Amino acid sequence: MENYLDIIFRSISVYLFLVIVLRFFGKKELSQLNTSDVILVLLLSNSVQNAMVGNNSSLLGGLLAATSLFLINFIFKKIVVKSAFFKQLISDKPEILIHNGVIEFKTLARLGITSEELQESMREHGIQFYKDVKLAIFEIDGNISFISGENSNLKRSVHKRKIRKNLGNLN
Structure with missing residues (x-):
């Protein structure tokens, strides 16, 4: 034992x-x-x-x-x-990497993210230039989220968690 x-x-x-x-x-x-x-x-x-x-x-x-x-x-x-x-x-908190096309170099350096990694992530999201990025956030799970485009073209998406109720007996 x-x-x-x-x-x-x-x-x-x-x-x-x-x-x-x-x-x-x-x-x-x-x-x-x-x-x-x-x-x-x-x-x-x-x-x-x-x-x-x-x-x-x-x-x-x-x-x-x-x-x-x-x-x-x-x-x-x-x-x-x-x-x-x-x-x-x-837990960590999300970190802003780019805001209105301006790169937060101190944040990138502190997190150990290279410009090549940031550019790769931008390309994965279909973004070519830093100036097109409204907001880039380093999420708590280690991924980078981007919001880009003109203000009139920005789309808001909402994810609602579906709650399924147990119907129990249907008798």
Whole structure:
């Protein structure tokens, strides 16, 4: 039993360590995985496996480690949603990169976004010139959102979450 408690403690410790490390490396690293990022994720998973389960290579030990990770992730998300302090500590805020065609160079430098990456993202959105960008925002998920065009051509889109009610018995 003590061995299994050790697996739970180790798994939670590794999880918290990775959350802290990813927070310091920033959301840019999570937006799109390139080849080196995929290799990093694979090596990370392999390197922390022994730290979580130690010498225990049993099915029960692996399932216990996985269950611990799922539970701590669930609890951690609930805490972040309910606590303004933890939300501010863990979550980033959207950042303005371009406003009315003017590039925020200090913000780009602080976030580690190169002009080539910004131009690539503009091309992906069908925008050729910086001056055409009304607003470019670096979102909390690591993606860049753009609003462009003339004021008369700007379109507003609203996404409403559909709530499906359980109809229960139709008798």
